[in-house]
Amino acid sequence: xxxxxxxxxxxxxxxxxxxxxxxxxxxAGRTSGDVQVDLTSVSSIEMMFKKVGYxxxxxxxxGTAKIQLVEKMTPEDNLVAVQSKLLGQINLALxxxxxxxxxxxxxxxxGIMKDDPxxxxxxxxxxxxxxxxxxxxAAIDFTQGIRINCVSPxxxxxxxxxxxxxxxxxxxxxxxxxxxxYVKSIEGKQTGQEYQVY
Ligand SMILES: NC(=O)c1ccc[n+]([C@@H]2O[C@H](COP(=O)([O-])OP(=O)(O)OC[C@H]3O[C@@H](n4cnc5c(N)ncnc54)[C@H](OP(=O)(O)O)[C@@H]3O)[C@@H](O)[C@H]2O)c1
Numbered sequence: 001x002x003x004x005x006x007x008x009x010x011x012x013x014x015x016x017x018x019x020x021x022x023x024x025x026x027x028a029g030r031t032s033g034d035v036q037v038d039l040t041s042v043s044s045i046e047m048m049f050k051k052v053g054y055x056x057x058x059x060x061x062x063g064t065a066k067i068q069l070v071e072k073m074t075p076e077d078n079l080v081a082v083q084s085k086l087l088g089q090i091n092l093a094l095x096x097x098x099x100x101x102x103x104x105x106x107x108x109x110x111g112i113m114k115d116d117p118x119x120x121x122x123x124x125x126x127x128x129x130x131x132x133x134x135x136x137x138a139a140i141d142f143t144q145g146i147r148i149n150c151v152s153p154x155x156x157x158x159x160x161x162x163x164x165x166x167x168x169x170x171x172x173x174x175x176x177x178x179x180x181x182y183v184k185s186i187e188g189k190q191t192g193q194e195y196q197v198y
Contacts, residue, residue, distance in 0.1 A: 002026070002055045003186065006092065007062030009033055011158050012109065015175035016061055016182045026052055029062070039063070039088030042095070049099045057186045058096040059107045060089050065124035067166065078123045085127035090134055093148060103145040107185040108135060110152040112198055118166045128152065132194050139192030147191035151181040154198045173197055 001023045007013040008027030017025060027033035028048060037048040039062060065081035066073075089108045096106060110128035113121040135150045142148070153173065155163050160172040181195035 001057055001186070003057040003059060004028060004052055004055045004096075006037060006039065006058075006060045007109075008059075010061055011156060012153065012175060012178055013061035015158075015179035016059060019176075019179045019183050020186070026055070028052075039092055040083040042091055045091055045095045049095060052099070054099050054101055055096075055104065056101050057105045057107070058092065058100065059182060059186065060092055061109050061182075063088060063109060063127070065127060067120040068123065069120050070122050073123065078126070081123040081127040085124065086130045089131050093134075093138065097142075097146060100146055103147075105147040105149070105186055105191075107182055108148075108150040110150050110194065112152060112154045112170070112196075115152070115196070116170070116198070120166065135194065136192050142191075147185075147189070149185040149191060149193045149195065151178065151185065152194050152196045152198075153178040153181075 003023050004026045005013055006028040008017045009029050009032035028035045028037045030038050035048055035051055038044040063085035065085055066077040068077045093106045108131050110132050114125040114128035131150055135148050139148050155167045155170050155172045156175050157172040158175050178197045181197050
């Protein structure tokens with residue numbers, strides 16, 4: 001398979017890439033990888049697909065949000081997650097579907113915060129919930145065998161040191177286990193799923 005992995009040089013992305021080594025991989029990032037893209041820009045996504053061409057699978061393992069307590073959160077703070085995690089991923093799917101071979105797949109990334117709240121996580125949770133709902137609903141619209149799923153990871157062992165103050169009492173999961181959910185989405189047959197790796 002020819003697979004585009006946006007965020008393929010990141011913590012989750014690298015673990016996913018490792019599991020997909022038998023495939024032809026194209027890694028995308030803002031500055032890293034084989035091709036550059038900024039998911040917060042529609043024209044940047046369009047330009048990336050013009051360069052990359054047709055693929056069998058589109059994976060996203062990127063997205064940012066401002067961690068901020070709601071009582072202090074401004075609309076501008078919230079816009080970070082809207083533009084990146086929410087619209088960035090959905091625009092990747094909307095534009096990318098035209099570059100997918102018949103039977104291809106789209107795999108997006110959400111996260112545990114929407115199901116198990118952490119302080120300051122409301123904006124990320126909003127985006128995660130939006131992506132999850134989009135995936136469930138979009139799956140029934142595709143008529144050319146295209147599948148769409150998302151992976152909702154717990155905090156990773158590999159990221160825990162950086163985030164441990166926010167994730168008190170959480171049991172972090174290995175990146176390798178999270179990566180297997182992406183493999184299930186890409187190489188399996190399911191659609192409309194959210195794989196929760198909690
Ligand atoms: N790590 C965790 O514990 C964890 C848990 C649950 C959910 N998540 C979610 O999973 C996603 C990936 O997390 P991660 O920890 O692997 O992140 P990471 O290590 O920071 O890596 C992010 C990757 O995405 C690329 N990227 C960032 N912004 C981008 C943009 N606007 N357009 C295109 N590419 C962009 C980066 O490449 P450049 O530097 O070249 O831009 C990098 O390769 C995030 O949405 C995160 O919230 C992570």
